[in-house]
Amino acid sequence: EVTINYRHGLPVITLTLPTRSERCRFTVKPMVTTVGAFLQDVRREDKGIEKAEVFATDGSKVSDATLMEVLLMNDFKLVINKTAYSVSPPVKDKLSSEHATEMEDIKSLVHRLFVALHLENHQIRKERELLQKLDHLKEELLPLEQMKARITDSADAKTSRLLWVGLALMSTQGGALAWLTWWVYSWDIMEPVTYFITYGSAMAFYAYFVLTKQDYIYPDAKDRQFLHYFHRKSKTQHFNVERYNKLKDDLAEAEESLRRLRQPLHLRLPIQEISDKD
Structure with missing residues (x-):
């Protein structure tokens, strides 16, 4: 079973590693982390995982370049080796229009700060x-x-x-x-x-x-x-x-x-x- 909970505003994906048969938590940053990066972290945690993919509910494969923020908006299937898990992300409370505007401003500010700090490098x-x-x-x-x-x-x-x-x-x-x-x-x-x-x-x-x-x-x-x-x-x-x-x-x-x-x-x-x- 794969569960998703929010802690401190960030989604925490908990799943069972097939080799060690133990639960492991993965904290992702939805606006930065991609599906490919998340799957790479899962494979890095358990070397016995040979195949890890994400599919939409209609059976189409989700690109590795897709942001986790987009993936967590709808249900999806996580396939690890030959086992498929149906994942239903929890519904987040909708923000008011003012809060949504503030969040967009914060995202834009964070993006400009990131560019300013890393452009020279x-x-x-x-x-x-x-x-x-x-x-x-x-x-x-x-x-x-x-x-x-x-x-x-x-x-x-x-x-x-x-x-x-x-x-x-x-x-x-x-x-x-x-x-x-x-x-x-x-x-x-x-x-x-x-x-x-x-x-x-x-x-x-x-x-x-x-x-x-x-x-x-x-x-x-x-x-x-x-x-x-x-x-x-x-x-x-x-x-x-x-x-x-x-x-x-x-x-x-x-x-x-x-x-x-x-x-x-x-x-x-x-x-x-x-x-x-x-």
Whole structure:
């Protein structure tokens, strides 16, 4: 049998422990204690309890997150192992409207006091967790950053070398056309040649647009070639670009969370003190 009595304004649930076959009292705080916390206290008291659940009278299971204050408003069933107990909480005297208003004010005041007393500890604990997460992410990023720096240097060197090769080819082409125009042939012969060279260059630029859907702009073409060399080198060096980007995103998110946590409105500190802490 499970009985419920009120002592000093708090409900006391008395039940028989299955292993020791003795009565045990559990004093709960209805506005704070949840059903899951109550069941955990029961299992902690008797290690032989393998299953403890609470069901409503219609057979539906009561969530562990439900407050005991809500549970004690109606009858319910307490199932311990394979034994089910029907529980009927005593009916509390209804408060007058004035007393009910006073109780709501007291609850609100207690809630504000709880927040005021524990907010700073929560912020300190959260800040410590974020700092530990930042250190962990930076440790994971350090070898990837070093590998990325080497790949970036190699890709940048190849891109610069390709640009210089292009300049050398254009200079060679200009010199060859000048030599053929003034020393070998005349401008009448070389003019059609230069026309077709110009037309071929225009076709090459148009082909670039068809393949890349971008105009042939020198900075964009350089960046595209750099990315080509970078990703090709990443595959040979087994550099995981997706994992690196994921870690960078997590790092930025953690830094943003830490910055927001350290805002003066959250810490209730002046801006100057925040600057000193940073």
